[in-house]
Amino acid sequence: MAGQTIRIQAADGSGSFGAYLALPPGGSGPGIVLAQEIFGLNEFVRQTADHYAEEGYVVIAPDLFWRQQAGVELGYSEAEWQQAFKFFQGFDLDKGVEDMGAALQALRARPEFVGKAGVLGFCLGGMLAFMSACRLDVDVAVGYYGVGMEHKLDEAAHIRGRLLLHFAEADGYCTAEARATIMQALQQRPRSELYVYPGVDHAFARPASPHFDKAASLMAHQRSVAAFKAELGPHYDFSALWDKHCEHEFASRDVDATMATMVAQPYVNHIPTMTGGVGHDALKRFYKYHFVNSNPPDTRLIPISRTIGATQIVDELLFCFTHSCEIDWMLPGVKPTGRAVQIPLVAIVKFRGDKLYHEHIYWDQASVLVQIGLLDPAGLPVAGMETAHKLLDEKLPSNGLMARWSNSQGQPL
Template identity: 60%
Template sequence: MGTGHFVEITGADGTFTAYLAVAADGRGPGIVLCQEIFGVNAAMRTLADQLAEEGYTVLVPDLYWRQQPGVDLGYTPADFDRAFTLYQAFDEQAALRDIADTAAHLRGLPGWSGDGLGVIGYCLGGKLAYLAACDVPGVDIAIGYYGVGIEKALDRLAGLKGRLVLHIAGEDAYCPAPARAAIQAAAAGNPKVEIFVYPGVDHAFARPAGDHYNRAAALLAHERSITALRPVIGPHYNLSALWDEHVRHEFDTRNVPDTMATMVAEPYVNHIPTMTGGVGYKQLSRFYRHHFIHNNPADMRLEPISRTVGASQVVDEFILCFTHDREIDWLLPGVAPTGKYVEIPMLGVVKFRGSKLYHEHIYWDQASVLVQIGLLNPAGLPVAGAETAHKLRDESLPSNSLMPSWPTSAGKPVD
């Protein structure tokens, strides 16, 4: 069912229901989320809940209410048949009135911060998001995922007032190459429009648990959507400060509950070289309590090198320094302490949902760690020890010292 609930909306044409997911912070910019042809089903409610985690108050109106209120279909052959029957009798103009009524209702909710309003849609809803951007007053930004039939309504683009983002599947039979080319040509040169094409993926690539779901493409499209939304309607977060707070509880206060409090309800952490961490609250809190926060050497510290902050992501470059005075489960699992001092360059890719940390991907060169503690002899191998950290600090140190062939290119032309 999701974390939200259904509300009633009284509009110009009658009363219909909508699924409401309130922003995780209690108030946020508004989003009208437009359904696929399957109604306000579990997939749409999941997407609404995710957007609420991102800081938005979301309404998903039942756009089939004139035909059959409360449509909630799955993806069986019978469900597809019913969905296409409903779609064939669907009135787009009536749906746009419903979207306008939903937006008006949303603006009156205590969960709306007053910062702006967007429309997002998938499939059928993807085209409706496009039409709403062109026809519905007060839409600051619209985002359409694999909208069907946009190429037949390109004349409406002249009415665009706010920003428009379209995500198109490269293998979408409902938007073949000629249709895609027509959309791109119509939008060419319009600074308000961004179009992203995802090669090799099919229609509904962002539908949770769908047959065509492509995780990489869905995550990239979501990141692009959030990047488009933030500057137009917000909300705005100091991600750098939020990340610093999380790290403080990991390494300074070493407090597991406070660390978990900086994260979403079901976060995950993946230390890529050792595949350590956890997925979900229970596993990750267990990992933090018994294998990370209280498992680190007393002198472990992070030396910052650089930081890049995006709309929903922080990329942190740093050097991790420590004495290997105990078994470090997450970094050197099963390796007895050697007493060696280690300096290792690391990179953290940290994703947020709203004001809470969603995941961490942490990268480092494990070979360099093993060299520094004496478990790997670097002789004859293209690996290095603490020199990698030294050169990160000081780029003037020699390059290409691991390349036996480097001297042979001295004096050769470079053009």
């Protein structure tokens, strides 16, 4: 945890309460007030604050149970669940929204804060994010599986900013009937986005939850960050950042410079061969001994297309080389064959703030094996360098691997 504890004065003059403050690497930026689950200001909340700080935000996570008991920080044992529900049952929603407002005021008063502000919340915090959108001056509100929103929809007319809500299809705390009511009231509202994640349950975005769903969590996070960036910024030149990373990998072949373009704990996954590394030390070892200095001297990357999103880049390119040395990451254990290889390759590169967070790299390994002579394509639905040629010239013949293609010749269309 890189954050610090601060104090915030309550708006009603009843005292002050603690909050966790996380600052972005650049030292300043737009802001987010993060509303907790029913388990208090615990490790999940602090980690979430730290991650959004890495994205470029000044994040304040207030202790929202302070009016009952200051410093509540619960885990997920059965006894702690019972404690959490008692705090939830004793929670004053109106005062909670007031405290969110005080946290927003404190956020805007900080010297690190620049620009606009939003709110983010989970569970109880999801409801508070919605209510903050209704009652407070926020530019964007993002709520995960909020509880009780169907009872406050009469306040939705007061929402001025962007609203993004995530729902779990199997959520027993927000039933299908409640969700339908919310959808009917909000989905036609301008600048509202409502997403339902099929087959998942409440708390699907919390790693410690028995209902944690990695795929749904990733998709929801991408949508959340996209909403915050659209309304608040910050905006980074992902294209230039990725180009610089590739320059260090393939041109200067500088491992330290390559690592410096990435977050503190990045990862790389070459999907076909499952090579790469998770975390700084494992990835640096991979880069130093099995990638950056292990590619053939004539390696070339030929760009075909690039799609730039709110959180990531998708690069389509041709990866070209002569198999003049052993390539641990692509052809582990295969001795050099001296053959030329050209393969279409797709890189999906995720960022946190202005640093690379991870890379997912895809290519057709069968095509590589055909081109170096380790796989006989006869009778198999695979091709060699032809796949690269057709990427550059779409008019080259299609369906050559389909034995039944001729059967449809002359058939009615």
